[in-house]
Amino acid sequence: MHSIDQPSSRPALLLAWLLAIALFVTGLYFFSGGIWLLTLGGSPYFALESILLLTSAWFLMRRRSLAFLLFMIFYITTVLWSFSETGIDFWPLISRLFVPSVFLLVFFALLPYLRQISGKTPLRGPSYGLCFLTCIGLIGAFAEMFIPHAPVAGPTQEAPLASGKDGTGDWSAYGRTATGTRFAPFSEINRNTISRLHQVWTIHTGDIPISPGGNGAEDQETPLQIGNTLFLCTPHNNVIAVDADSGGKRWEAHVNSQSKIWQRCRGLGYFDASAPLPVTTNALSAPEPISHDPTAPCDKRLFTNTPDGRLIAIDAQTGEYCQEFGTNGTVNLLEGLGNAPDPQYQVTSPPTVAGTTVIVGGRIADNVKTDMPGGVIRGYDVITGALRWAFDARNPDPNHKLAEGETYRRSSANSWAPMSYDAAMNTVFIPMGSSSVDLWGGNRTPEDHKYATSILALDATTGHMRWVYQTVHNDLWDFDIPMQPTLIDVPTAHGNSPAVVFGTKSGQIFVLDRATGQPLTDVKEVPVPKADIPNEHYSPTQPLSVGMPQIGAGPLSEADMWGATPFDQLACRISFRSMRYTGLFTAPGTDTSLSFPGSLGGMNWGGISTDPDNHYIFVNDMRLGLWVRMVKTSAPAPTPSAGQSEKVETGKTGSASGGEAINAGMGAVPLGGTPYSVVKNRFMSPLQIPCQKPPFGTLSAIDMRTHKIVWQVPVGTVQDTGPFGIKMHAKMPLGMPTLGGTLATKGGLVFIAGTQDYYLRAFDSATGKEVWKARLPVGSQGGPMSYVSPTTHRQYIVISVGGARQSPDRGDDVIAFALDEK
DSSP states (O other): OOGGGSTTOHHHHHHHHHHHHHHHHHHHHHHHHHHHHHHTTOOSHHHHHHHHHHHHHHHHHTTOTHHHHHHHHHHHHHHHHHHHHHTTOHHHHHHHHHHHHHHHHHHHHHHHHHHHHTTSOOOHHHHHHHHHHHHHHHHHHHHHTTSOOOSBOOOSSOOOOOOSOOOOOOBOBTBBBTTOOOEEOOOSSOTTTGGGOEEEEEEEOSOOOOOGGGSSOOOOOOOEEETTEEEEEOTTOOEEEEETTTOOEEEEEOOOOOOSSOOOOOOOEEEETTSOOOOOSSOSSOOOOOOOOTTSTTSEEEEEEOTTSEEEEEETTTOOBOTTTTBTTEEETTTTSOSOOTTTEEOOSOOEEETTEEEEOOEEOTTSBSSOOOOOEEEEETTTOOEEEEEOTTSSSTTOOOOTTOOOOTTOOOOOSOOEEETTTTEEEEEOOOOSSTTOOTTOOHHHHHHSSEEEEEETTTOOEEEEEESSSSOOSOOOOOSOOEEEEEEETTEEEEEEEEEOTTSOEEEEETTTOOBSSOOEEEEOOOOSOTTOOOOSEEEEOTTSOOOSOOOOOGGGBOOSSHHHHHHHHHHHHHSBOOSTTOOOOSSOEEESSBTTBSSOTTOOEEETTTTEEEEEOOOOOEEEEEEEOSSSBOOOOTTOOOBOTTSSBOGGGSOOOSSSOOEEEEOBTSSEEEEEEEOBOTTSSBSBOSOSSEEEEEETTTTEEEEEEEOOOSTTOOGGGOOOOOOOOOOOOOOSOEEEETTTEEEEOOSSSSEEEEEETTTOOEEEEEEOSSOOOSOOEEEEOTTTOOEEEEEEESOOTTOSOOOOEEEEEEOSOO
């Protein structure tokens, strides 16, 4: 007789008691939480199954084999319920079945002991056989946790690589060209040679961003490459020129921008005065001619705009300020704004060089007060820095020229994300955000309802509007258009059509006619419910881009609630049922409502990359919900002084200062000048994991011929993060929130580094299969870029590595990868 089988076996008795206690605690939690869930109209599963768990625990304490039978009824019904709710979706099944399966394993090990106590045949062979099979099943399920489970499986066969000669040209703008395609037409590095890609040089900028919670300095840059020089912009706007082949430093311009929060530089602008002006077609005007001595300094110049309100021109050859630009190389962007203390007005995305005009927008801090600086968009002469035009989105005459002492309209809709430019049309395409404050619109004007949360097309020389297309009416969700619009030709029934393609925080993808602003794919106005805020300008409908895939936009149901265990899953179900949720456009009210995706997205500033050879676009996203409650105040909420923060439960900085972090507590925020304050936070489990099922971030390929997802894969693991921010050191590819851009190449590859773990990855653009990755010293929010050296004719992939969002690990690395030298 096996010692553990004996009725007097102490190990078996101890194991039985431990299992009984675990079943009892689980049953008690299921009962209390399940009854609560039932009162909210939720699933009866937890309340009903708790009875089986509690009675099984009771009989197990009495060492009765009936405990096993009761547990088997629980387990079988749990399996049936799990598959009925989730189908064969891996991560939801793991959440529901892994812990019960561990209980089952222990029960099978104890069964011979329990049967002998009851005077029955031990059935050792079947019991231990089933124990072994259950153990194998758990090991198999655990192993599956380390395999990506794609929401949309891609083709199994690779498409042939594009034929024809590689393209040419520099990476001379934020999105490689002013059209924002993020496509490198080079194929030396391709899916067949990628295994030989390796790190060839690393440089340190000396500017390490410090950003607890994401509100401080962060490295989010995409470098520029002009000829054999690479141009970098550090988080404090220091501009560095390095050799494109070796990384050796040529010069550095010390700008040292300083802002209380949100200190970052996403990129630079570039202008070559010796280059011919573009030939225009279908343009309202041509680029303004310039006068510049080609032998004088600054024939080739870089532009950086800073969070502390400066536009600076720098000689690309020497790093010296261009003295003829503005005042000794600097234009003061705070002029005309009125009261604009740091950090209420900031400029974080790169300036847009459009013909001979350099154009800047600005970020207005979210949810602070109704009296904020205006989000005016301005165009300046690239040589002199003289103001050519302004577009004031709250002025009935948006191109109104200020008289002496006059300021731009306060609290207008702003544009903080990168812009794009069509040289032939001489038109700049501008992604717009909402007016202040974001979550309350009782004071909004007709101009706000026209320009906010839209794409705005302006003539680059005059600032006159060509068209505007709004993606959210009376935006109450902070659903700014967060990314650079991408200008590509898309297939239509009448041939290729010039289009503007962009994604939104709400998970929508819009495709607009570049000349008219009208949708080229189906957009429907869908009815949406109101909330209970008096005098709010609720729109009865909202635009929904039904002709294109919606990425991670829901709608959610209780069955979508998730947890690492059944315990936090139940907590998330209760939270979900406790909130008002009516879909994508659930308006905030005085009750607690759920916005999914929340104000971070969806998609964000990283933008879209494209493959013109196969008519694909590539989109990365994050899937984070936000719960919101508007709190009535007896008087308009006090306005925080500049930079003041609200203390929240977690001890982190709230968003009253205009900052916002992905996973940090956000807390109570006074909406100055309104009858409300707002309490909001991320929709997280007690373990600080998103409450909805994985993935929490994906990379998707979309065929612009069919408007369907070709493949969608989870991106990122929990290796360098985890519950409460604790690193799990486990390469489980759940798919983590992504923040940063992608790069597509002619070599059939898509690169991304903006994940929560510390890798630069390459995916096969045809199948979505991960084909290569390189470990980085810290995480990255930078945009990968690629170029071919005009000196060595070697293709490089370059990424700036300063630290992932919500990660304590920071760095100042810029790393280049290449194949072996030719």
